[in-house]
Amino acid sequence: MSETKYRTAIKSTLLSMASIAALALAAPQALAQSAAGTQNVQLAEQPLGDALIKLSRQFGVTVLVDERLVQGRTAPAISGQKSLDSALDALLAGTGLKVDGSEPGTLVVKQAAVDFNTPRIQPQPTGFGSDPLIDETIVVTGTNIRGLVPESTPLQIIDRQEIAASGAGSTRDFVRTLPQNFGGGADDSFPFNLPGDASVGDDFSQGSSVNLRGLGAGSTLTLLNGRRLAPSSNIGAFTDITMIPLAAIERIEILSDGASAIYGSDAVAGVANFILREDYEGIEVTGRYGTVTSGGLDEYRTNVTGGTTWGSGNGLVTYEFYRRENLDVSERAFSSNVRSLTDLIPRQERHSILASVSQSLASNIQVGVDLLYSERDFRALGFQNDQVTPRVDQSSSESFTVGGDLEWEVSEDYSLRILGNYST
Numbered sequence: 001m002s003e004t005k006y007r008t009a010i011k012s013t014l015l016s017m018a019s020i021a022a023l024a025l026a027a028p029q030a031l032a033q034s035a036a037g038t039q040n041v042q043l044a045e046q047p048l049g050d051a052l053i054k055l056s057r058q059f060g061v062t063v064l065v066d067e068r069l070v071q072g073r074t075a076p077a078i079s080g081q082k083s084l085d086s087a088l089d090a091l092l093a094g095t096g097l098k099v100d101g102s103e104p105g106t107l108v109v110k111q112a113a114v115d116f117n118t119p120r121i122q123p124q125p126t127g128f129g130s131d132p133l134i135d136e137t138i139v140v141t142g143t144n145i146r147g148l149v150p151e152s153t154p155l156q157i158i159d160r161q162e163i164a165a166s167g168a169g170s171t172r173d174f175v176r177t178l179p180q181n182f183g184g185g186a187d188d189s190f191p192f193n194l195p196g197d198a199s200v201g202d203d204f205s206q207g208s209s210v211n212l213r214g215l216g217a218g219s220t221l222t223l224l225n226g227r228r229l230a231p232s233s234n235i236g237a238f239t240d241i242t243m244i245p246l247a248a249i250e251r252i253e254i255l256s257d258g259a260s261a262i263y264g265s266d267a268v269a270g271v272a273n274f275i276l277r278e279d280y281e282g283i284e285v286t287g288r289y290g291t292v293t294s295g296g297l298d299e300y301r302t303n304v305t306g307g308t309t310w311g312s313g314n315g316l317v318t319y320e321f322y323r324r325e326n327l328d329v330s331e332r333a334f335s336s337n338v339r340s341l342t343d344l345i346p347r348q349e350r351h352s353i354l355a356s357v358s359q360s361l362a363s364n365i366q367v368g369v370d371l372l373y374s375e376r377d378f379r380a381l382g383f384q385n386d387q388v389t390p391r392v393d394q395s396s397s398e399s400f401t402v403g404g405d406l407e408w409e410v411s412e413d414y415s416l417r418i419l420g421n422y423s424t
Helices: 002-022 030-033 048-059 084-092 160-166 171-175
Strands: 038-042 062-065 078-083 095-101 105-112 155-159 222-225 249-255 270-276 282-291 299-310 313-324 343-345 347-362 365-383 390-408 414-422
Touching: 030 084, 048 062, 048 084, 078 084, 084 095, 084 160, 160 249, 171 282, 343 365
Parallel strands: 062 105, 222 270
Antiparallel strands: 038 078, 095 105, 155 249, 249 270, 282 299, 299 313, 313 347, 347 365, 365 390, 390 414
């Protein structure tokens, strides 16, 4: 490496270290002056970390900040006679950061307390192996520790863009693409459960489940906005995810590690948390039709989603209609020797309605209510054991869930959340 490049590398390293640990160091006598008076501040629009460095040097104070808090943020241009406090307020406006001056001679930039009257910063998805999340308030699926997501936590967050890019038409279709999910178990394409998950019993309700790591659908906890849903199947062993409209989902949190210490024995394999869309405004109508190259397995799906926001809250309503025709054994070569009028895949029809409302009662108190209703009709053709008498298996099922929560930000260090849920 040449001498010029070597000096440049040293300079770059020193600047990076300064932005991480101490943005400026001043002599003791300069620290005493602090920001009692005003100075002529002239700062152009630039990265927030650089602006804090220049401001701290001009006023002769020490400013400490974690580099991750200012990374990717841009400070506005400021000019004129300003005190240190007013200059810092101008630089940090709208960032969710604040300055703590409790340490003598040192100012620390950190996250401010959450104000529920202003929109929250939504956590950015980590995807597969990205950096940990930073948010004003983070409730991580599977831990009671608030703050940054631990790097050791096997938590995957899939946002709406990733779900749309997958091409999946339903929540069940997308979950089946996840490598953490095992395809065996409860599935709405079969009259009974698939091999490999005897815990679900006969799937008379025709639902589909999340089965993390193949430990059984009954070992994976499924949540909606952090709240439990009523189990499905004839023995109540799993939660049916097909009743959750894909159009209403903002993101999915998958914890592929045991969380029984937090949620109990039904989370031995992990947790799947479906988070609903917030702050959506407008009406969205989508339709989907699918068929097979041979046979009568036609599928129809329609979604209507409407959302609105107001000064202190938001609301969302989604309706989904789904219909699938049957596939007869005669329409496939491997089963053509079986008596006709027997279904390989049965006919099914489903209606789902989901509504969600969030409202701020005060600057630090917020309430939310979610409602989910689903109705399913199912019919399968077959024969009795003597293979002579025809049989029609027909059933219907209903599911209803209503849940609410109240979140109170008592102080910067303490918060209280009360949850209530009724599900059938």
